[in-house]
Amino acid sequence: MRDGYQFGEKDVLTTGEVARICNVASRTVSKWFDSGALQGYRIPGSKDRRIPVSNLLQFMKKHNIPMDGLMSGAPRVLIVDSDTATAETLRKVLAEQTRYDVKVASGAFAAGAECEKFRPHVMLLDIHMPENENGAFCNFVRNCEDLQMTKIIGMSGRLTEGQVNQFAGRGYDSILRKPFTVRQVIEAIESAHAIVA
Numbered sequence: 001m002r003d004g005y006q007f008g009e010k011d012v013l014t015t016g017e018v019a020r021i022c023n024v025a026s027r028t029v030s031k032w033f034d035s036g037a038l039q040g041y042r043i044p045g046s047k048d049r050r051i052p053v054s055n056l057l058q059f060m061k062k063h064n065i066p067m068d069g070l071m072s073g074a075p076r077v078l079i080v081d082s083d084t085a086t087a088e089t090l091r092k093v094l095a096e097q098t099r100y101d102v103k104v105a106s107g108a109f110a111a112g113a114e115c116e117k118f119r120p121h122v123m124l125l126d127i128h129m130p131e132n133e134n135g136a137f138c139n140f141v142r143n144c145e146d147l148q149m150t151k152i153i154g155m156s157g158r159l160t161e162g163q164v165n166q167f168a169g170r171g172y173d174s175i176l177r178k179p180f181t182v183r184q185v186i187e188a189i190e191s192a193h194a195i196v197a
Contacts, residue, residue: 151192
């Protein structure tokens with residue numbers, strides 16, 4: 001949910017709501033439920049599952065899942081760019097002008113480690129980063145079950161309009177062409193996060 005959950009509002013959640021809070025796919029929550037790892041109950045006469053918030057909190061603490069999905073609806077944005085100066089400038093501007101929780105990674109290894117902890121809603125990914133040749137890192141994110149909800153916005157200063165359209169079909173949700181304005185970045189993130197939320 002975009003604005004997070006206030007505990008007084010709801011004390012039982014659907015698997016879809018739990019998936020958004022934990023930033024995983026709904027089928028992952030169903031597996032947790034069916035294996036008994038996440039306690040809840042089924043609606044009588046239905047296959048629908050319900051998870052009490054108290055059970056979810058215990059589960060999240062036990063498995064070190066970030067609580068910020070429950071506490072606030074601030075979109076988590078990960079900037080992955082080997083040009084650290086550009087990435088840091090973008091992080092600073094987004095931190096000043098938005099309510100996003102923004103982190104930076106300068107390469108695929110650092111980004112992979114950050115994804116594990118941070119579980120970004122939106123990733124700004126440099127298409128031309130050496131470790132992302134032929135979309136390798138993009139494919140890693142797409143094939144990672146815990147990152148199924150992450151939207152990937154490719155960034156490039158070298159693509160023609162035709163190439164931009166090609167990349168959009170290769171696992172990227174959208175493409176930003178450098179140089180871009182802060183407004184364009186924010187609009188791209190808002191658009192991607194609206195799909196997740």
